[in-house]
Amino acid sequence: MEKLSILLGKSIRKVTKLRGGSGSALPGLIIERINPSFINQELSKLPHGVVVISGTNGKTTTTKIVSELLQKQGLKVFTNNTGSNFVRGVISAILEDIKLNGEFDYDIAVLELDEAHAVKFSEVAPIDYSLLLNVQRDQLDRFGEIDHTADLLQKIATATKKTTILNREDPRVGKIKATKTEYFGLSDKLIKKFPSDDDLISKQQTKSSNKPACIVFKDLHNNQATYIYDKKDYTVDLQLKGMYNAFNVAGALTLCHSVLPNVKMQRFFDDIEDIKSAFGRGESFQINGAEVELLLVKNPSAFQLSIASFADSDCDFMIAINDKIADGRDVSWLWNVDFSSLKNIKVVSGIRAYDMALRLKYDNIKTEVVIEDLEAAVRKFANSSSKHKRIFATYTAMLEIRKIISGKSIL
Amino acid sequence: MKLKILHLYPREMNLYGDHGNVLAIKRRCEWRDIKVEIIEHEPGTGIPDDIDIIFGGGGQDSGQGKIEQDLHEIAPRLKEYIENDTPCLVICGLYQLFGKYYQTADGKKINGIDILNITTDAGDKRHIGNIVIKNGQFGELVGYENHSGLTSLGDNVEPFGEVILGAGNNGKDKTEGCRYKNCIGTYLHGPILPKNPKLTDFFIETALTRKYNTKINLKKLNDEIELKAHATAIARPR
Numbered sequence: 001m002e003k004l005s006i007l008l009g010k011s012i013r014k015v016t017k018l019r020g021g022s023g024s025a026l027p028g029l030i031i032e033r034i035n036p037s038f039i040n041q042e043l044s045k046l047p048h049g050v051v052v053i054s055g056t057n058g059k060t061t062t063t064k065i066v067s068e069l070l071q072k073q074g075l076k077v078f079t080n081n082t083g084s085n086f087v088r089g090v091i092s093a094i095l096e097d098i099k100l101n102g103e104f105d106y107d108i109a110v111l112e113l114d115e116a117h118a119v120k121f122s123e124v125a126p127i128d129y130s131l132l133l134n135v136q137r138d139q140l141d142r143f144g145e146i147d148h149t150a151d152l153l154q155k156i157a158t159a160t161k162k163t164t165i166l167n168r169e170d171p172r173v174g175k176i177k178a179t180k181t182e183y184f185g186l187s188d189k190l191i192k193k194f195p196s197d198d199d200l201i202s203k204q205q206t207k208s209s210n211k212p213a214c215i216v217f218k219d220l221h222n223n224q225a226t227y228i229y230d231k232k233d234y235t236v237d238l239q240l241k242g243m244y245n246a247f248n249v250a251g252a253l254t255l256c257h258s259v260l261p262n263v264k265m266q267r268f269f270d271d272i273e274d275i276k277s278a279f280g281r282g283e284s285f286q287i288n289g290a291e292v293e294l295l296l297v298k299n300p301s302a303f304q305l306s307i308a309s310f311a312d313s314d315c316d317f318m319i320a321i322n323d324k325i326a327d328g329r330d331v332s333w334l335w336n337v338d339f340s341s342l343k344n345i346k347v348v349s350g351i352r353a354y355d356m357a358l359r360l361k362y363d364n365i366k367t368e369v370v371i372e373d374l375e376a377a378v379r380k381f382a383n384s385s386s387k388h389k390r391i392f393a394t395y396t397a398m399l400e401i402r403k404i405i406s407g408k409s410i411l
Numbered sequence: 412m413k414l415k416i417l418h419l420y421p422r423e424m425n426l427y428g429d430h431g432n433v434l435a436i437k438r439r440c441e442w443r444d445i446k447v448e449i450i451e452h453e454p455g456t457g458i459p460d461d462i463d464i465i466f467g468g469g470g471q472d473s474g475q476g477k478i479e480q481d482l483h484e485i486a487p488r489l490k491e492y493i494e495n496d497t498p499c500l501v502i503c504g505l506y507q508l509f510g511k512y513y514q515t516a517d518g519k520k521i522n523g524i525d526i527l528n529i530t531t532d533a534g535d536k537r538h539i540g541n542i543v544i545k546n547g548q549f550g551e552l553v554g555y556e557n558h559s560g561l562t563s564l565g566d567n568v569e570p571f572g573e574v575i576l577g578a579g580n581n582g583k584d585k586t587e588g589c590r591y592k593n594c595i596g597t598y599l600h601g602p603i604l605p606k607n608p609k610l611t612d613f614f615i616e617t618a619l620t621r622k623y624n625t626k627i628n629l630k631k632l633n634d635e636i637e638l639k640a641h642a643t644a645i646a647r648p649r
Contacts, residue, residue, distance in 0.1 A: 145471040330427065335431030355640045359605075361438075
């Protein structure tokens with residue numbers, strides 16, 4: 001059955017690719033139906049097991065950090081970087097890599113799964129380690145309410161066989177129970193800069209949690225981050241951009257330490273300096289001699305942290321808000337973001353450009369121009385005066401803008 | 412001139428940017444040189460005597476649990492304000508709790524404070540999506556709804572609007588929300604006020620007229636962005 005599934009899955013993949021499809025989900029869908037235990041069979045072969053990374057914000061970047069840190073220690077890492085983080089997406093990714101004789105030549109799987117799909121995954125496949133980042137308001141029209149999302153994360157933790165790594169500063173994640181837990185956290189100084197979902201609403205100062213943490217993110221100056229491990233400070237120069245990515249590093253390091261406890265922490269700290277941001281998470285482009293950074297904003301906490309990290313006064317900004325299904329139909333979350341520290345908003349764009357302009361107006365922030373069409377907006381923004389530009393965009397707006405910029409249609 | 416706004420449970424009851432409603436009232440006052448003071452009411456604190464507008468948003472179940480007892484404690488004061496024509500806006504969760512009761516899926520009855528003659532029963536699916544309603548006084552209003560509770564209006568109760576797109580109170584009778592005197596209860600998040608400036612100005616004008624005991628006519632503002640955002644939202648699919 002295993003060999004047959006592999007052969008069949010690979011054939012479907014080939015056919016869908018030949019017919020011009022991406023070859024991504026269909027083979028997984030079919031194998032999921034005809035051989036539901038396939039995924040369990042294959043992933044159980046991995047000597048270091050399966051890591052699942054979940055939470056509202058930071059999954060993609062954190063998965064990238066963990067995969068690369070483990071690779072640098074010589075592990076062969078299987079990851080679902082096709083962006084299809086459904087169970088069937090994982091199956092499709094396995095089918096792509098597995099040999100016809102059933103040889104699946106990896107040491108460990110590091111998988112990014114959103115909360116609901118991670119729970120489904122845990123029902124059909126083993127989870128050895130999980131890293132749970134945060135619970136924040138995301139696309140509430142998809143999941144209902146955030147306490148429900150926290151329940152999903154608890155289920156992932158319950159299904160985790162070895163260690164569950166938790167963000168102790170998130171009021172919902174910090175409470176999660178598991179067989180074995182390890183925490184990562186923030187210093188008292190930084191916690192004020194990381195509003196939890198509750199803090200976004202009513203600004204209340206919090207102190208960092210008193211749970212013992214493996215890694216504490218202590219401080220950040222420009223891109224120089226300091227972490228505490230075993231009471232000692234470690235300072236590193238990050239290529240990853242932004243405060244929230246520097247915090248994700250703390251989670252990634254805690255996870256890597258759990259997977260490879262015999263590797264000296266200093267080695268992970270050395271390697272972290274080489275790691276770059278993931279697609280759409282602080283990617284940079286050159287347009288007309290100016291550096292343009294594209295930043296994904298998909299919910300209030302991510303947007304707030306992006307503003308806190310990137311609101312330099314010499315920078316020009318564009319904001320693009322779409323409300324397609326992948327962005328979330330509901331745009332009310334914009335009202336849970338405080339924009340009052342932003343200046344130089346040159347262009348506001350996207351399907352819901354006027355909602356964004358309206359939001360800014362009620363924070364008494366001026367928008368120079370509203371252009372709903374993304375291509376026209378990017379062209380206008382390319383001609384703004386500053387050599388340093390940043391674009392905040394929701395998911396589908398980010399994809400379109402990336403295509404516009406990389407297609408060079410504006411140059 | 413000055414207005415005092417009572418914001419009920421800003422911490423526990425704020426899903427879907429509902430506090431944007433308070434911000435909308437505040438800015439539209441400030442832009443007309445009307446001073447605004449916002450009193451954030453948390454459980455366990457008293458209600459001042461000189462409130463001009465009352466606002467409360469929606470919350471998730473855990474938030475509603477935390478405020479239930481306090482809401483019953485302050486209910487007599489809220490009733491007094493609303494009987495005296497104080498403008499009041501309550502959304503979703505607090506709309507339901509301003510009614511007679513909310514019956515949960517497992518049959519538990521949560522008593523409301525009986526200011527609005529409505530009852531709500533848990534439904535078996537969530538009504539989620541863009542919603543457009545029509546109101547004789549304010550025209551077309553646009554928002555976003557997300558609720559599983561099904562609300563029925565009591566006898567002789569005026570709905571807030573008629574549903575054009577979406578579910579509204581119960582997905583059946585085309586009614587949305589409820590109005591009693593100057594108290595409006597509704598399922599419209601969005602938040603409702605920024606994109607429906609006529610409604611925002613109604614609260615401000617009514618509050619000023621009542622406070623200063625003379626008919627106040629508000630200065631006109633440039634609402635170009637508000638109206639464009641309104642037009643975009645109305646044209647979006649559910």
